[in-house]
Amino acid sequence: MLLFEHKKDLQSYKAQSPIQKEIFYLTEITFQKLQRTTPTTLSSSELSSVVSRTDLDRMWQKDLKPMLVVRYPGSTGSQHVQQHIKSTLGSMNTGWEVTEDAFYAHTPYSQLPFTNIIATLNPAAKRQLVLACHFDSKYYPPQWDGREFLGATDSAVPCSMILELARAQDDDLKTLKDSGSDLSLQLFFFDGEEALYQWTSEDSLYGSRHLAHKMSTTAHPPEATNTSQLDGIDLFVLLDLIGGPNPRFGNQFSSTTRWLSRLQKIERRLHALGHLKNHPNEVQYFWPGLHVGLILDDHVPFLNQGVRILHLISTPFPEVWHTFDDNEENLDRISISNLNKILQVFVLEYLNKKSQNPIAEGS
Numbered sequence: 001m002l003l004f005e006h007k008k009d010l011q012s013y014k015a016q017s018p019i020q021k022e023i024f025y026l027t028e029i030t031f032q033k034l035q036r037t038t039p040t041t042l043s044s045s046e047l048s049s050v051v052s053r054t055d056l057d058r059m060w061q062k063d064l065k066p067m068l069v070v071r072y073p074g075s076t077g078s079q080h081v082q083q084h085i086k087s088t089l090g091s092m093n094t095g096w097e098v099t100e101d102a103f104y105a106h107t108p109y110s111q112l113p114f115t116n117i118i119a120t121l122n123p124a125a126k127r128q129l130v131l132a133c134h135f136d137s138k139y140y141p142p143q144w145d146g147r148e149f150l151g152a153t154d155s156a157v158p159c160s161m162i163l164e165l166a167r168a169q170d171d172d173l174k175t176l177k178d179s180g181s182d183l184s185l186q187l188f189f190f191d192g193e194e195a196l197y198q199w200t201s202e203d204s205l206y207g208s209r210h211l212a213h214k215m216s217t218t219a220h221p222p223e224a225t226n227t228s229q230l231d232g233i234d235l236f237v238l239l240d241l242i243g244g245p246n247p248r249f250g251n252q253f254s255s256t257t258r259w260l261s262r263l264q265k266i267e268r269r270l271h272a273l274g275h276l277k278n279h280p281n282e283v284q285y286f287w288p289g290l291h292v293g294l295i296l297d298d299h300v301p302f303l304n305q306g307v308r309i310l311h312l313i314s315t316p317f318p319e320v321w322h323t324f325d326d327n328e329e330n331l332d333r334i335s336i337s338n339l340n341k342i343l344q345v346f347v348l349e350y351l352n353k354k355s356q357n358p359i360a361e362g363s
């Protein structure tokens, strides 16, 4: 398993000072726990409570509408969207630590500014479940008919889903933070996922390449000598191209089949409880048995360094992908609402968070 390439072998362990041995021991513990992340299974009443807290109309007004602007790197729209993400997370009770990873990079046009936004529930936690999306929109030159590329599925909806999760589950996340749990939640909003001109290894993934490198060179825990922040990522869940009708999520990585199966199980449970609308079959979305080839996206710089990835991207891509029709009109509200419910249950169960104030069974 790639993750274990970071570990020192026994011989170098023996050569270490007592302090290093202690750190090594802590690292061992971290990796052992990593191997056996055991999610909670929420009861039916707890599921109802979690699901009842998410509100699609609220997400639409508060998150999606402000994001549906032209927001390529360095644009005014990008500034507004960054401000929106930061102020939204800053308004929660949870007390997210919000930081920026800002840098300049050469692009086919010119040197441009890029800013990733990172929100961390508990920076001291040993392990982090990461939810990630990209907030930039693909750059298109001005069109003769005035149409603009707004990237509704790509990726205004995924970013809005993450913000709505933080808002809907604010109280539970605050309790989790206050508990000082070893496992916590981190949100990445990447800039510059899109190629500015044409996709190459240089002209794409500007933000995720920068952050993966930065995290790989930042010790975690801070006193560690042989583990970085990347080692602290328990699972990296990337949301992209979500919001079109009939989304299906296939399997790219056998190392995380278990988690895709878990999403499917949650889908079945919510279906059985009648929480999913316009959902005729018990499984519509999550297909661990559907194998999909590797798709280049923001997870790649993390994957290349051994991070475990769950890539939630619709396959096939939405019909409107990279066209001017990728707009609000063509979004499928009901499947977005259903996916919000499934994702929020997944995250709370992953974090072993029993829901607060469950609604009484049958109410």
Ligand SMILES: [Zn+2]
Pocket (backbone or CB within 6 Å): 138, 154, 194, 322
């Ligand atoms: Zn795109």
